[in-house]
Amino acid sequence: MLLLENVKKSYTEPNGALLPILDIPRFELSEAEQMILVGRSGCGKTTLLHVISGISHADSGTVQIDGLDLRRLSEQGRDRLRAEKIGYVFQTFNLLPAFTAIENVLLGMSFSGKGADRSRATQLLERVGLSHRITHKPKTMSVGEQQRVAVARALANRPKLLLADEPTANVDPSNQQSIIDLIRETCNEEKIALMMVTHSMEVAGQFDRVERLDEINQLSKVTT
Numbered sequence: 042m043l044l045l046e047n048v049k050k051s052y053t054e055p056n057g058a059l060l061p062i063l064d065i066p067r068f069e070l071s072e073a074e075q076m077i078l079v080g081r082s083g084c085g086k087t088t089l090l091h092v093i094s095g096i097s098h099a100d101s102g103t104v105q106i107d108g109l110d111l112r113r114l115s116e117q118g119r120d121r122l123r124a125e126k127i128g129y130v131f132q133t134f135n136l137l138p139a140f141t142a143i144e145n146v147l148l149g150m151s152f153s154g155k156g157a158d159r160s161r162a163t164q165l166l167e168r169v170g171l172s173h174r175i176t177h178k179p180k181t182m183s184v185g186e187q188q189r190v191a192v193a194r195a196l197a198n199r200p201k202l203l204l205a206d207e208p209t210a211n212v213d214p215s216n217q218q219s220i221i222d223l224i225r226e227t228c229n230e231e232k233i234a235l236m237m238v239t240h241s242m243e244v245a246g247q248f249d250r251v252e253r254l255d256e257i258n259q260l261s262k263v264t265t
């Protein structure tokens with residue numbers, strides 16, 4: 042369902058110098074497969090998730106999702122693909138501050154074109170332990186609560202691929218496990234492929250497939 046071939050990505054530094062981050066010859070994730078991505082801070086994990094989701098573009102190479110090549114899609118086509126097929130839990134949550142928890146989840150659904158389903162939104166918020174915070178706005182929630190809203194929002198539109206960037210970084214151990222359980226169970230039930238970044242070995246240890254970005258990225262092999 043996800044295929045990367047010869048994907049390269051660099052950033053341009055303020056002085057104009059190129060900062061190469063990714064050079065991935067090949068990477069595949071099957072339909073409904075669940076995997077963990079690990080690697081040292083700054084090695085390019087978030088960059089890779091951004092390239093896969095189409096938030097930023099690869100400099101070269103192919104990113105194919107569910108048979109669609111991102112480079113062959115218009116900007117609008119990429120937006121549609123992202124809304125319909127990808128759920129994304131951002132490291133920084135990216136909740137809309139003017140809206141309540143449930144409105145944030147419902148908005149994510151309405152962008153997908155599948156329609157806002159209030160009972161699913163409520164159910165997801167209950168499952169992340171936020172039934173008492175449904176009508177709270179992000180600034181009146183703790184960081185861990187905001188992160189749990191972000192998880193509910195990413196799952197709400199029944200994506201084909203869930204990209205989760207450290208979804209348990211700001212929650213306590215008991216909520217960490219319930220978020221991992223919710224993500225895994227929902228992905229299992231709805232056949233969603235999962236690529237999740239974590240620094241937690243406890244979380245990584247629960248998955249059969251754990252990839253080190255350093256090992257799939259040619260640049261890390263050269264520089265480390």
Ligand SMILES: Nc1ncnc2c1ncn2[C@@H]1O[C@H](COP(=O)(O)OP(=O)(O)OP(=O)(O)O)[C@@H](O)[C@H]1O
Pocket residue numbers: 052053054060062080081082083084085086087088089
């Ligand atoms: N917009 C940008 N312009 C220039 N450099 C950037 C930009 N975004 C990220 N970088 C650099 O690219 C490298 C990879 O960043 P990225 O956020 O992908 O790392 P990461 O593996 O997700 O790190 P962490 O585990 O700390 O979240 C870092 O050295 C970072 O400083």
